[in-house]
Amino acid sequence: MTPAPQELTIRPLTDPQELALFQQLSYVFDHEFDDDLTSGRRRPEWMWVALRGERLVARLAWWTNNGETPLLLDVFDLDDTVPEPERGEAGLRLLETATAAVVPAGAPRPEYGRFVPADWREDPAAREIVEARIRVMERSGARMLVERLRLEWRAGTPVPEDGGRLRFRPVADREDLLALMTPVMEGTLDAHGQADLASGLTAREAAEKHYDEELAHYRTPRAWWRIAELPDGRPVGFVIPARNNYNPIIAYIGVLPDQRGHGYIDDLLAEGTRVLAAQDDVVRIRASTDLGNVPMARSFARLGYVNFERSFDMVWD
Structure with missing residues (x-):
């Protein structure tokens, strides 16, 4: 027995x-x-x-x-x-x-x-x-919210040089970035952003939540954060390279809705990668994207990021 x-x-x-x-x-x-x-x-x-x-x-x-x-x-x-x-x-x-x-x-x-x-x-x-x-x-009582690809750029992987079709400048301040995050939030493929909008938040409120709960906590220089513009000054999008408590990361990338479909996501990712790869002793850069965000996943692959792991998030309603 x-x-x-x-x-x-x-x-x-x-x-x-x-x-x-x-x-x-x-x-x-x-x-x-x-x-x-x-x-x-x-x-x-x-x-x-x-x-x-x-x-x-x-x-x-x-x-x-x-x-x-x-x-x-x-x-x-x-x-x-x-x-x-x-x-x-x-x-x-x-x-x-x-x-x-x-x-x-x-x-x-x-x-x-x-x-x-x-x-x-x-x-x-x-x-x-x-x-x-x-x-x-x-x-x-939990439910699956999203499964994500975890990605890694490794030292020695080539990074494209700046092709010159976009101009990059540092983010000036919180409002400078929020003005771009708000339209990016509309039609987002990110499951957390979609959940925020479905909960009743406006695109502006969802952008503020993302900024205040995540981006504001990175202690690395804000001078690393980049806004991309066309030669005539019109904004295209932004990339947030940073370092969390454990690794250098690509924290957030966004392309404005009226600028999508031109491949600018690759330019933004390359710029963020160049910023981090130029820092001392960087052996890897981490990033993640939702499994359903196929354009973003393809951009990471084109830039030489390797899918080394996955993750999932579950929530209680």
């Missing part, structure tokens, strides 16, 4: 010294946890475990960029040697218990983001691991 499983213990970490316990399961962020805890991007009370005796069977953690409130559930791991339905039940109990303790009642639940292998659908083992987590999230 198979013995009954031990009672499940669900709790947060008591202090950073318990990180070794948390890392009994693994994920691509493991090497970042020490620095994230030191910097305040994570807190022990936002890092939860589900234990059977001394064995870690599930874990989760939230992340932030402001140190005050959890903004993203970006770690959710299950012991994949545990069979279903026990594996899923442990994960669901952990998710519901930790969320009730960490997210204030009535507050929106931070979305769930997960990095997955680029070929996760073709690899049966990887697919089961990914889908096990999706099943738990769906049982908690």
Whole structure:
């Protein structure tokens, strides 16, 4: 007779010294946890475990960029040697218990983001691991918002020289950029932008939200940000090269609706890549784009960016 499983213990970490316990399961962020805890991007009370005796069977953690409130559930791991339905039940109990303790009642639940292998659908083992987590999230009421390509330019990859058909200037200030972000938001292929518009935000409000919640937090020079113009001064679009807490990135690219269809996306991406590649010790530049944004994905491919991974975001309505 198979013995009954031990009672499940669900709790947060008591202090950073318990990180070794948390890392009994693994994920691509493991090497970042020490620095994230030191910097305040994570807190022990936002890092939860589900234990059977001394064995870690599930874990989760939230992340932030402001140190005050959890903004993203970006770690959710299950012991994949545990069979279903026990594996899923442990994960669901952990998710519901930790969320009730960490997210204030009535507050929106931070979305769930997960990095997955680029070929996760073709690899049966990887697919089961990914889908096990999706099943738990769906049982908690979440839905899939978007799957994204994660892309990487690597040092040594040629970058086209400026062909001269556009003029690039630094972004002057917040309003200078928002004046272009607003029309770009109309008809956007970005799932998060579409969700903001569907929620009732105007294009201007959605642009302000994107600026204030993401772009404003980059500490790298605003002088890197570029607006592209035609020789006669008419704006074409913009590119935001930056560095987040982990890598140089292409944070945002936009082409104005009346300038689309001329291949300007390649000029913007090349300019952003040149800005970052010119900095000291840059070995890679990261970027991402929605799976459904085919024009953007093709531009990254033309510029030599490699699709090394995918990600998905799930949300609670």
